Amino acid sequence: MSSTAATSNKRIIASAGPEAAPPTPVTTASNGMDSEDDFMSAVSSGDDIQDDSDNDDMSGADDDFDFDDEPDPDLGIHKDIMQRKKVAYDISFKVYEPADIQKQQDVLIDEVNMILDISKEEAAILLRYFRWNKERLIEDYMDKPRQVLEAAGLAQVSASPPKLEVIPGFMCDICCEDEEGLQTFAIKCGHRYCADCYRHYLSQKIKEEGEAARIQCPADGCNLIIDARSLDLLVTPELRTRYHELLNRTYVEDKDQLKWCPAPDCQNAIECQVKKKDLDKVVPTVSCLCSHRFCFGCILNDHQPAPCELVKRWLKKCADDSETANWISANTKECPKCNSTIEKNGGCNHMTCRKCKHEFCWMCMGLWSEHGTSWYNCNRFEEKSGTEARDAQAKSRVSLERYLHYYNRYANHEQSARLDKDIYHKTEKKMVQLQRDSKMSWIEVQYLNSASQALQTCRQTLMWTYAFAFYLARNNQTEMFEDNQKDLEMAVESLSEMFEKPVAELQDPKLKVEIMDKTSYCNKRRVILLDDTAQNLAEGKGDRNLLALAL
Amino acid sequence: MASQKRISKELADCSASPPAGMSITLASDSDVHKWHITLDGPVGSAYAGGRFGLIVSLPTDYPFKPPVVTFATRIYHPNVTNDATGAICLGLLKPEQWKPSTRVQSVLEAVRALLVEPNPDDPLESRIADEYRANRAEFNRNARAYVNKYATGPVTFSSAAAAGSAAGSGSGSGDATGGKAQGS
Known part of the structure; x- marks a missing residue:
C-alpha cells in the first residue's frame, strides 16, 4: 500500500475514533454529523482492505455486536443497511455541535417570526420566555397577545427598529451628561440614555453577571428586554460573541432533554429523551463526538450497568470516613480491662496489654490464666467469658x-x-x-x-x-x-x-x-x-x- | 468619571428637597461617595419618635452598581440585621435587580417605606419576622423598647460607620437567601 493511502487511512481512523465505543452509533447521525459523513464517504474507497479483515472473523450472526470491535470508518454507511438488534441498554441520543445549536434556535425563531408576524429579535425573546416551547407560545399568544408580550418583556408598540440618535437638549438620566451631540439610544419603551451609559450597563450585565437573555431596559421599573439587534448595535464584537454564547447556553439549559458534554473544552450538547424519573430503570449512557462517554442522567463518566442513584451512594x-471506623472495629479489639484499642500484628493469641499489662486470649477475649494447659491453641469457644465481644466483632x-x-x-x-x-x-x-x-x-x-x-x-x-x-x-x-x-x-x-x-x-x-x-x-x-x-x-x-x- | 456628575446632581437635588423626615449630609466634604442620613421614625409606625442614622455608600461604579445602605442606629426590624452592622434587605438594592436609573432618593424612600411596613416574607432576622407575623403587640413593644434605648439621643454615625463600611463588602448578606441562612 502506498504511503499516501496509509496516511489517509490513519486520518480516517482517527476521525472515526469517537465512534468506536458508543452503544448507538446510528443515532448519532444528526445534523452535526452530516459533514463528517460526507468526509468519510469521500475517502471510504481506501477502506476495503480493512472491511475485509473485519468481516473475515465475523460470522453473520455476530453483526449485532460488532459495533464495538473495530473503529470502523464505514460505520455510517453500512450500519444503516444492516438493522441491528436493539439491546435493552441502548438509548437513542443526538450530538449537536455549536452550529447545530445555533441552527435549531434560528429555525424556531424563523417559524415564530413567520407565524406571529413579529420581528426575529422579538420572536427570540418570546421563545426564551417560553423556554423554547413553540406550541405553547403560539397558543398563548393567539389567546392573549397583550399579556404574553408584557410578561415576556416586549413592547406592544411597533416602532421602527431602535438606532443611535443625537437629540438636541438631551440629558442622560444615568450620568447626567448634557453636552451637545451626545449619542443616545433607547429601545421601544423610549427610555433614552446616552450610548456610553448603555454600553457600560450592557457590558456589566454580560461580563460581570453573565446575564444575556433577560437584560432589561436600564430605566427604573421598566421590564422591557433588550433584544439582540439593539445589543449588536452598541457593544464591541468581543462582548457580542460572549452575549451570543450566553444565549446559546440558556437554550441548552432551558431544555430538559439537552445537556452540555462535560468534557473540558467540548462545546457540544447532547439530546436525549430519557426522563429524570426513569433513571432507576435505565442508565442513559451517551457518547459525544469528542469521544467522551458519560451518563446523561448525572453527567458522571459512563457507569453502566449501575443506576445513577446507586452510583451516588457508592x-x-x-x-x-465511616469505613475507617469500620476497619478499626473489624481489625482491632479492645483490651477487656483498660479498653485500649489493640491491633494484633502477629504472634500468638497470648496478649499482654502494653498499657495495663492485662493478659488475655485474642481468640476468646477471656483471661489467659484460665487457659491452663491449652496455651496457644484456644479451644474455649463454648466459654461464656468472651462470647459477647466476639459477636459484635463478627x-x-x-x-x-x-x-x-x-x-x-x-x-x-x-x-x-x-x-x-x-x-x-x-x-x-x-x-x-x-x-x-x-x-x-x-x-x-x-x-x-x-x-x-x-x-x-x-x-x-x-x-x-x-x-x-x-x-x-x-x-x-x-x-x-x-x-x-x-x-x-x-x-x-x-x-x-x-x-x-x-x-x-x-x-x-x-x-x-x-x-x-x-x-x-x-x-x-x-x-x-x-x-x-x-x-x-x-x-x-x-x-x-x-x-x-x-x- | 461619569458617576461624579450624577452624584453631585443627586446630592444637590436631595439636599434641596430631601425625602420626608430626612436630612442629608456628607460624611466628609472631600468624599461624595458616603452620605449620612438622619431619618425620623415614620409617624404611625412602631418607630415613631425615634431618630435613625443611615449610611449610604456609593460604589465607584455607581450608578451601574447599587449603593450600600446600612443603619448606623440599632433597630428592631425583620429586614435589618439586629447587630452593629445594620445591613438592610431591600430587593431594589440587589445587584441583579438594581437599575442604573434608580436614584438614591428612591432608595431612601424605599427604606422609609420598609419602616412603615416591614416585609416578613423576606427577612434577615427570621425570629423578629415570626414575631411580627404572630404577635404584633409583642413586636411593637420590642421595637419601641429599641427606639427608647438606641434612637432617642442625637444621631451618631461614628461607631457604626466603620461597621457600615465593612458591611459594604459584605453586602451580599442583604439578599434573600443570605438573610434566611443568617436568620436560622
Missing part, C-alpha cells in the same frame, strides 16, 4: 469484608481505567513498532487498537458491576449477574495478558487471530451483561433486588 460510601467483620471485597475489585478496575490514556499511547507505539518489524500495514495492525479500546470499555463496565453487586440482594438473578461478571472479567484478563505480550510475539499471525477473537468475545460479553442488567432494571426487578437503596 461514591459517597467510598469517600466516607458482625462488623462480615459487613466490612463484604464491602472490601467489592471495593477492592472496583478500585482495581478503576485504576486500570485511569491508565487508559497510557495504554492508548503504548498501543500506538506498539502498532508503529509492529509495523516496522513485521511487514504489516497500518490497517493490519489496527486490531491492537481495537483490543485496547475493548479493554478500556470493558474495564469501565466491570468496575461498576462491583459497585452494583454490593447493593444486590442474593437471589437467582444475582447469580446470573455474577456469572456474567465472571465471564467478562475472565475474558478481559486473558485479553489483557495477550495484549501485553512483547512485539516479537505479537508478530505471530496466530496470536493476532486470537487477540481479534478475544476482543470480539469481550465486547460480546459486555453487551450481554449490560443487556441482561438493563432488562432487569427496566422490568423493575432490579428495584426489588437493590438492597441498600431500599434501606
Whole structure:
C-alpha cells in the first residue's frame, strides 16, 4: 500500500475514533454529523482492505455486536443497511455541535417570526420566555397577545427598529451628561440614555453577571428586554460573541432533554429523551463526538450497568470516613480491662496489654490464666467469658469484608481505567513498532487498537458491576449477574495478558487471530451483561433486588 | 468619571428637597461617595419618635452598581440585621435587580417605606419576622423598647460607620437567601 493511502487511512481512523465505543452509533447521525459523513464517504474507497479483515472473523450472526470491535470508518454507511438488534441498554441520543445549536434556535425563531408576524429579535425573546416551547407560545399568544408580550418583556408598540440618535437638549438620566451631540439610544419603551451609559450597563450585565437573555431596559421599573439587534448595535464584537454564547447556553439549559458534554473544552450538547424519573430503570449512557462517554442522567463518566442513584451512594460510601471506623472495629479489639484499642500484628493469641499489662486470649477475649494447659491453641469457644465481644466483632467483620471485597475489585478496575490514556499511547507505539518489524500495514495492525479500546470499555463496565453487586440482594438473578461478571472479567484478563505480550510475539499471525477473537468475545460479553442488567432494571426487578437503596 | 456628575446632581437635588423626615449630609466634604442620613421614625409606625442614622455608600461604579445602605442606629426590624452592622434587605438594592436609573432618593424612600411596613416574607432576622407575623403587640413593644434605648439621643454615625463600611463588602448578606441562612 502506498504511503499516501496509509496516511489517509490513519486520518480516517482517527476521525472515526469517537465512534468506536458508543452503544448507538446510528443515532448519532444528526445534523452535526452530516459533514463528517460526507468526509468519510469521500475517502471510504481506501477502506476495503480493512472491511475485509473485519468481516473475515465475523460470522453473520455476530453483526449485532460488532459495533464495538473495530473503529470502523464505514460505520455510517453500512450500519444503516444492516438493522441491528436493539439491546435493552441502548438509548437513542443526538450530538449537536455549536452550529447545530445555533441552527435549531434560528429555525424556531424563523417559524415564530413567520407565524406571529413579529420581528426575529422579538420572536427570540418570546421563545426564551417560553423556554423554547413553540406550541405553547403560539397558543398563548393567539389567546392573549397583550399579556404574553408584557410578561415576556416586549413592547406592544411597533416602532421602527431602535438606532443611535443625537437629540438636541438631551440629558442622560444615568450620568447626567448634557453636552451637545451626545449619542443616545433607547429601545421601544423610549427610555433614552446616552450610548456610553448603555454600553457600560450592557457590558456589566454580560461580563460581570453573565446575564444575556433577560437584560432589561436600564430605566427604573421598566421590564422591557433588550433584544439582540439593539445589543449588536452598541457593544464591541468581543462582548457580542460572549452575549451570543450566553444565549446559546440558556437554550441548552432551558431544555430538559439537552445537556452540555462535560468534557473540558467540548462545546457540544447532547439530546436525549430519557426522563429524570426513569433513571432507576435505565442508565442513559451517551457518547459525544469528542469521544467522551458519560451518563446523561448525572453527567458522571459512563457507569453502566449501575443506576445513577446507586452510583451516588457508592461514591459517597467510598469517600466516607465511616469505613475507617469500620476497619478499626473489624481489625482491632479492645483490651477487656483498660479498653485500649489493640491491633494484633502477629504472634500468638497470648496478649499482654502494653498499657495495663492485662493478659488475655485474642481468640476468646477471656483471661489467659484460665487457659491452663491449652496455651496457644484456644479451644474455649463454648466459654461464656468472651462470647459477647466476639459477636459484635463478627458482625462488623462480615459487613466490612463484604464491602472490601467489592471495593477492592472496583478500585482495581478503576485504576486500570485511569491508565487508559497510557495504554492508548503504548498501543500506538506498539502498532508503529509492529509495523516496522513485521511487514504489516497500518490497517493490519489496527486490531491492537481495537483490543485496547475493548479493554478500556470493558474495564469501565466491570468496575461498576462491583459497585452494583454490593447493593444486590442474593437471589437467582444475582447469580446470573455474577456469572456474567465472571465471564467478562475472565475474558478481559486473558485479553489483557495477550495484549501485553512483547512485539516479537505479537508478530505471530496466530496470536493476532486470537487477540481479534478475544476482543470480539469481550465486547460480546459486555453487551450481554449490560443487556441482561438493563432488562432487569427496566422490568423493575432490579428495584426489588437493590438492597441498600431500599434501606 | 461619569458617576461624579450624577452624584453631585443627586446630592444637590436631595439636599434641596430631601425625602420626608430626612436630612442629608456628607460624611466628609472631600468624599461624595458616603452620605449620612438622619431619618425620623415614620409617624404611625412602631418607630415613631425615634431618630435613625443611615449610611449610604456609593460604589465607584455607581450608578451601574447599587449603593450600600446600612443603619448606623440599632433597630428592631425583620429586614435589618439586629447587630452593629445594620445591613438592610431591600430587593431594589440587589445587584441583579438594581437599575442604573434608580436614584438614591428612591432608595431612601424605599427604606422609609420598609419602616412603615416591614416585609416578613423576606427577612434577615427570621425570629423578629415570626414575631411580627404572630404577635404584633409583642413586636411593637420590642421595637419601641429599641427606639427608647438606641434612637432617642442625637444621631451618631461614628461607631457604626466603620461597621457600615465593612458591611459594604459584605453586602451580599442583604439578599434573600443570605438573610434566611443568617436568620436560622
